[in-house]
Amino acid sequence: MANKRYAMVIDMRRCIGCHACTVACKAEMAVPLEVNATWLKIIEKGTYPDTRRYYLPRMCNNCTDAICARNCPTKATYKRDDGIVMVDQHRCIGCKYCIASCPYDTRYVNPLKNIVQKCYFCSHRVDAGLQPACVETCPTKAMIFGDKNDTKSEVAQVLATNATVVLKKEMQTNPQVFYISADETVMSNVEKDINYRTEGTLIKIRI
Amino acid sequence: MENGDVNVIYSVQHQLPLVMYIGQYFFFTGLSAGSFVISVIATLLGRKEFKPIGKITAILAPALLIIAPINLIADLEQPLRFWHLFLYYNWTSPITYGSFLLTAYPIMGIIYAIMVYTDRQKAAKVLGILGIPLAISVHGYTGFILALAKARALWNTAAMPTIFLVSAMVSGIGLVVIIAAVRWKWFDKKATPETRDQDKKLILQLATFMAYIIMLDLFLILSDILVLLTAHSDAYEAGMLILTGNFAPLFVGVEIILGSIIPMILVLGPTRKNMTAIVVASILVNIGVYAMRFVMVIGGQTIPLS
DSSP: OOOOOEEEEETTOOOOOHHHHHHHHHHHHTTTTTTOEEEEEEEEESSSOOOEEEEEOOOOOTTOOOOOHHHTSSSSSEEOTSSSSETTTTTTOOHHHHHHTTTOOEEEEETTEEEOOOOOOOOHHTTTTTTOOOHOOOOTEEEEEEETSSSSHHHHHHHHHHHHEEGGGGGGGOSSEEEEEEOOHHHSSSHHOOOHHHHSOOOOOHH | SSSEEEEEEEEEOOOOOSSSHHHHHOOOOOOHHHHHHHHHHHHHHHOOGGGHHHHHHHHHHHHHHHHHHHHHHHHHHHGGTTHHHHSOOOOOOOHHHHHHHHHHHHHHHHHHHHHHTTTHHHHHHHHHHHHHHHHHHHHHHHHHHTOOTTOOTTTSSTTTTHHHHHHHEEEEEEEHHHHHHHHHHSSSSTTTTTHHHHHHHHHHHHHHHHHHHHHHHHHHHHHHHOOOHOOOEEEEEEHHHHHHHHTTTIIIIIIIIIIIHHHHHHHSEEEEEEEHHHHHHHHHHHHHHHHHHIIIIIHHSSOOOO
């Protein structure tokens, strides 16, 4: 019997961009203002009348080869046996090296607790046999969560029978959040490209 | 981007994780490592005229390295938990190497300085030889901190640790030249004209050495930029950011022109015998290296990741 390996599949054919996952996450994990553990990226493509919005729910990918866990100097970031990447909030010194190392920008400094936090796939709920808050809230059941090593689980079956993609595969992190039918532009570094095109400079400095 | 009109309606970007405290820390460790290497060279050559320089740099190295980690602790979100670094180390993290190196190196430096000041030449030489790898790794590991933070294309290059080491040497020698020149100008009155001439010659030699290392630094930067521009798309953006983007004034203007090319001309050109020109060059070099730390640390993080 193989180890458990939690994974999430997000079916973008079902996502309606309602932000319910963001709200559920904020409420469940008490995420302060200014920061987000889960959020919905929305872009708009085309010119009227041929336009469409594309969504992408974003959260920690709980990577199998997590750069953050490798780079954490105190092992405050560690991986559970079931693959969830955790942050020990009593051990974290807030050096923010993990934030600098993460290719997905999913980590943040909690301005109230002064430590680094992120999405843990709602490990406390998963341990109690529940689904993560975002998955349970999703009104269109676009999010599917479970043990992908258990062949009878829905997530394993969906992963086996659908074309899935992950974010920034080239980073060798082996992300565990999979997307079905996600748009290439919304998955790419679109903000960078837009700034470059419209303002002639790459970046607006944000400090 | 070739796919017509794209607007971002909503996206979240978190704040810059590393601020200028980190760049300042890189700057100070660089100065310390550079001056330590100069001090050891002076001790090893053992000539009498090198002694003043050897002494100045022996005291500079540990003093600067005591300032440097204060920046690191100030940058922590939980400064009082800094001792976790020693208790809960993680050998795959470059910061763990750093926390032990940053403890060992100043202790070594202080013992070395005591040996130099009490004129125990043999012990100073042995400690100096042992200390050079330590000084190099104390500054080299800071390059690895950036290089191993894989997410940022500007940092994730193999050239990063070497560029950091070489620019550390440049700024370290620059600081030594400034201090030696101040000593020569105002605190060296009792010396005979011959020793004053000797000291001046020594300072000029140091400055020439600095100019050669600036050339090496420029070559490394050139190779880094060339590879960035021809590698994958994120690396290209990072290269363009510092060449033509928001960080171009700091990178091209301050780091390359003001901090490398002008000092090189001042030191090797017609003003090469002029003490004022050489001090100005050394100050410019330090400004340039500080700008380099800023461009690397802040610039590397400003490219949005999503």
